[in-house]
Amino acid sequence: MHRSRLSNFILDCKVDDIDAAATFWSRALGRAVVPPTPESGNYRELTSSKEEPMLLLQQVTHDSRIHLDIETDNLDAEVKRLEALGAKRIAFVKERWWVLEAPSGHRFCVVQPQRGALDSHATAWDDAATKR
Amino acid sequence: MHRSRLSNFILDCKVDDIDAAATFWSRALGRAVVPPTPESGNYRELTSSKEEPMLLLQQVTHDSRIHLDIETDNLDAEVKRLEALGAKRIAFVKERWWVLEAPSGHRFCVVQPQRGALDSHATAWDDAATKR
Numbered sequence: 001m002h003r004s005r006l007s008n009f010i011l012d013c014k015v016d017d018i019d020a021a022a023t024f025w026s027r028a029l030g031r032a033v034v035p036p037t038p039e040s041g042n043y044r045e046l047t048s049s050k051e052e053p054m055l056l057l058q059q060v061t062h063d064s065r066i067h068l069d070i071e072t073d074n075l076d077a078e079v080k081r082l083e084a085l086g087a088k089r090i091a092f093v094k095e096r097w098w099v100l101e102a103p104s105g106h107r108f109c110v111v112q113p114q115r116g117a118l119d120s121h122a123t124a125w126d127d128a129a130t131k132r
Numbered sequence: 133m134h135r136s137r138l139s140n141f142i143l144d145c146k147v148d149d150i151d152a153a154a155t156f157w158s159r160a161l162g163r164a165v166v167p168p169t170p171e172s173g174n175y176r177e178l179t180s181s182k183e184e185p186m187l188l189l190q191q192v193t194h195d196s197r198i199h200l201d202i203e204t205d206n207l208d209a210e211v212k213r214l215e216a217l218g219a220k221r222i223a224f225v226k227e228r229w230w231v232l233e234a235p236s237g238h239r240f241c242v243v244q245p246q247r248g249a250l251d252s253h254a255t256a257w258d259d260a261a262t263k264r
Contacts, residue, residue, distance in 0.1 A: 006161045006187075009141055009198070013236040021236040027217050028202065028234070029138045030255030049253070051183040055138075057236075064237035066141070066198040070160065085159050102160070104145040104153040104189075105196035121181070123162030 002074035004081075005122040007114050008054035009068050018044055018059035031055060051120055069097075069109040073118055077127050078110050134206035136213075137254040139246050140186035141200050150176055150191035163187060183252055201229075201241045205250060209259050210242050 013021040019036075022044035026033045031046040042059035053068070072078035079089065079098050090099040090107060097111040145153040151168075154176035158165045163178040174191035185200070204210035211221065211230050222231040222239060229243040 004162065006163070009200075011236065011238060013238075015236055021234075024217055024219075024235050028214055028219070030136065030253075030257075031138070049183055051181055052253075053184065066200065066238065068141075068198065082160055085156055087156075087160070102153075103156050104143065104147055106143060106145075106198065121162075121184075125162075 001124055002072060002077040002127060003118045003122045003124050004070050004072035004078050004110075005118055005120075006053050007069040007071035007111060008056050009066055010056040010058050012058050012060040012062070012065050012067060014060055014062065014064045018042055018057060021059075022046070022057050025055075025057060029055070050115075054114065067106070067108055069111045069114070071111050071114050071118065073113060074127075075110060075112065077125070081125055081127075082110065133256055134204060134209040134213075134259060135250045135254045135256050136202050136204035136210050136242075137250055137252075138185050139201040139203035139243060140188050141198055142188040142190050144190050144192040144194065144197050144199060146192055146194065146196045150174055150189060153191075154178070154189050157187075157189060161187070182247075186246065199238070199240055201243045201246070203243050203246050203250065205245060206259075207242060207244065209257070213257055213259075214242065 015021045022033045026046055034045040036044055044057040046055040048055050082100055086103040087100040090101050092098055097109050099107055099109055101107050147153045154165045158178055166177040176189040178187040180187050214232055218235040219232040222233050224230055229241050231239055231241055233239050
């Protein structure tokens with residue numbers, strides 16, 4: 001048995017200034033920017049409630065887009081489950097997260113838990129069922 | 133004074149079968165598909181709580197991507213507010229919603245209220261401030 005849920009939407013921004021992009025989206029959506037720390041790197045976060053997916057921005061070099069992440073307490077089991085549904089493995093990045101491609105053509109990531117316990121909106125999956 | 137908020141994320145799906153795409157994402161995210169009605173057209177919805185942005189899928193002919201919508205009780209005032217922040221008008225579609233482009237390169241829509249009152253996570257904007 002493992003758990004997973006929709007973790008966040010990330011606005012991948014091909015911009016010179018990720019703080020300017022965060023300011024635009026903060027004002028556009030009426031969501032404060034979470035003050036960045038040295039660990040924020042090329043990421044910024046807009047405030048969201050515990051009930052919502054997180055709202056992130058990331059400075060990137062590819063074209064701007066939005067992608068979503070699924071967070072899980074068992075990366076291997078979750079990737080196998082998604083493969084069984086028709087997703088394809090694209091890359092295992094920094095030995096921390098998987099990039100997959102959905103049958104709908106969207107690339108998304110499967111990541112470690114991003115904000116503690118996987119409680120609201122999480123689903124418990126029967127790993128034995130995936131193996132059958 | 134007008135109000136707006138993040139309304140939804142839409143997975144634009146370049147697929148032959150939007151129901152198959154909805155089934156994949158339903159199982160991937162652990163969110164039931166809201167049973168489609170004749171009015172659903174090329175849209176499908178995954179369940180979300182009132183506190184969250186809605187999760188929609190749309191069958192499209194352009195490449196698959198994800199975009200977000202902002203809902204508002206005053207389309208004109210909201211588009212002017214977003215223009216003042218640096219967004220550009222792209223198109224007014226079916227005389228119902230605006231497509232804008234953010235300074236970060238993302239296209240997004242400004243739409244009429246999608247699910248009744250703009251209560252949780254909405255912001256009230258002072259239109260006089262935008263005009264100054």
